[in-house]
Amino acid sequence: MDKNEVFERMKNEWFERFEKIIADRNIPSGNLKCLELCQARCCPRVGMRTMSPEEIGSALVVLLPFEMEFIIEITGVSRDVFRVWPVDLAPGLTLEIGMLDLGKPCPFLQEDMLCGIYDKIPLDCRTFPILPYLDPAGDLQWTFGENCPSLPYLSPAFTDYMKGIWSELKPLLPRGWWDLYDFADHWRGYPRPTESSNAD
C-alpha cells in the first residue's frame, strides 16, 4: 500500500469517527453557562492578545488528525485559515495537524461570540474545559481549564462521556500528536494575523 493509499484510508476512518460524534444525540448536557458567564474565552481570537493570562480560557485549538480536512469539507473554509503543523508517523510519512491560535484566529467565531459551526464543532472545542494528556508512562490523564468560568458547573455525566470519547481515540492517536497537544499551551509569540475576519 503506498503513502497516498495509507492516508486515504486513514482519512476515511477519521471522517467516519467525526460523523459518528456529530450524529450522536445522546451527549449529556455539559451544564456550561457559556452565554451567561463567558465571552468566548476558549476561542482563539485577535482580542485575546491584549488580555491577561487569567482572562484567557485557552488561546488555541488543536485539531485531531484529518479533522482540519473534515472541517474544510463540511464548511468550505480555506486551508489557509489553519496553522498546519507536521507530526511524523514514520520516515517520509507525516500527518498535517490543523490548529487555530492567536496568529490564526478561529474563523468560525461570530461577532455575537457564538460559534458558527456549533453542531460540527471540533472535539477539542467540544471537550473544553476537560483537557486530556498522557503521563510519562503513556496513560491517559485529565486536567481542567481553570480559567473557564463555567468549570464549577461542569456536569459529571458530560465529563464521563467526553472522557469515554478520548479513551476510545487514545490508541488511534500517535504520541507525536499528544506532544503537540501538550505543548500547544506553552507557546507564545504567535505572529500577528495578516487579516482578522473573526470577532474581536
Next chain:
Amino acid sequence: MTLLTIGEATQGRQSLRMPIELLGPNGASLHVVNGTSPALLRSACEIFERVFPEDRRYLPYLRACAQGNHPSHPNTHDHVWLVALNGEWVGVRIFSYIKTRSFGHGAYIGFTPQARGNGLGRWLVEQTLHQLDDDAKKFGYERSLGYLVEVERPIDAETEEQRIEDENRLQFHRQCGAIMLPVPFVEPVMIEGVDYITKEELKDEEPRPMHLALIPTDYGRTLPHLDVVDLVHGLYCDVYRLSKQHLFVKNALSHLFK
C-alpha cells in the same frame, strides 16, 4: 575500573562553587572533570567509549568540553562529569550552559549497563539543573529554565532492538519532566567551525531528525509560556553556531510563521 584518581577529583572540585550534591543514591559520587586533571579526563574518555561506542569519534568534543570554555565553543560554558559507584566509574555527563540564553544543552548522559536502574540518571539530571541555575547567575540571569536535549526518534529505528532502546531513552527524559517541543528538528553533525574535529573525520555522518525536548527546572516548569524561537535559536545558533538563515533553523520554525 578502580578509582585511582579520586584525590585529583577532590582537589579539582575544591576550587569550584558548586550547588550540586556530590553524593548520590546507593553511594554514588559525582566528580568534575576539568583541565587540571588529566587522569580524570582519561577516565571520562574511557567511560564515554564504553557507554557510547558508536560515538567515539566525538571524544575530541568531550576533551574540549572538559576545558570549560573552549575557543570553539564561544557561546557555552561546558561541563563534564563522571559518576562513580562501588569504586568504579559508571557514568558520564556532558552538558553546557548557553551563556547568551537562560538555558543549557545536555549533550550526553549515560551509564554502564550494570549501573542502570538505580536512580542515578534522575539524580544526575537534578544535579545538572542545579549547576545550570548556578551558571545562569554567573552569566547574569536570575535562574535557568532548564536544558534542551536531542533524543533519537523511535520511528527512525532500523531494528526492533534499536526502537526499544530509543523508546527507553525517550521514556527516561519524559520521566525527568521533558516538555517535547514539537518542532521539526534535525541534529547537525557537529558544531560549526570547531578546531578539534575535521570535516573529513565526520564525512560519513549525516544530520539526523531528532526529538527536541526541554528538561525544565522547577522554575521552567512553572512558566505558563515558553519562547520556542529563543529555544531553537539558542541551540542552533549559539551552540551549533548556525546562521539564523540556515535551512535547519528555518525549517524548525517555518510552521510557526506561515
